Amino acid sequence: MQLSTTLPTALGVFTLTADEAGLCGLSFPEEHQLVLHKSLVAIATHPLLHEAGRQLLAYISGSLRDFDLPLSIQGTAFQLQVWEQLRTIAYGQTMTYGELAERIGGRHKARAVGGAAHANPLAIIIPCHRLIGAGGKLTGFGGGLPMKQALLNLEGSSCKD
Template identity: 50%
Template structure:
């Protein structure tokens, strides 16, 4: 049974999901999802860590995650988690890091399909030359997250 909880944040409403003791989703917006509504101990801990992150007091998250995707997506999401707080990488650098230097567009699509935004920091991936490119939470939120990390780095 999936548990669903909505929280407010400086980037708007967020929807957190948990299943079997692991975080399965962090989505922008107040999404209607099937499952049991309301907090669990894990979702409350995720909310606490997110509050600390937004306050500039947390650089890394310590939560059990359950990412579900293709083998390629899992490689990309693992590479995203290796990007240090306050730093960015290009899609090309991520493609290179996973040993698929020509897969820039596929990296972008895996980024787009990241189910645990912010915690799996897809906002830290930028276009060539540092340009801000698409972000599921909106470019304004991407800029906010990057600026937050830059200020507190």
């Protein structure tokens, strides 16, 4: 059974979701209303959601660079491969979709990498915001481009508009 909690932050209200195996969802503020049908619990009553909330707040405040949480994510083999590669992009660094595609079989997979990044259920924790377009351009992000830019600014990354 999945349980969710809401977490007010300086970037808006996020929704965290966990199942028996680990953290399985992080919804951005604009998606907040879409997930309210799930079973909501008080953050302090669920140890994993509480720890995920603590770590997310620490990340947003600039005092945490790497998340250490049990994850429970479901996806295709390709999505899982992309999400694993996303986790190797260091804090404050960026990589293009093409560069990540090259790591997993060729630049011709850049669009598929973008699709897998868009399907990422744990954005920020699995840092798809660190993917940028060719030439350093800021490109699509499930939380919106202003959120992506805010996260990159927080990490000290730079992009071209």
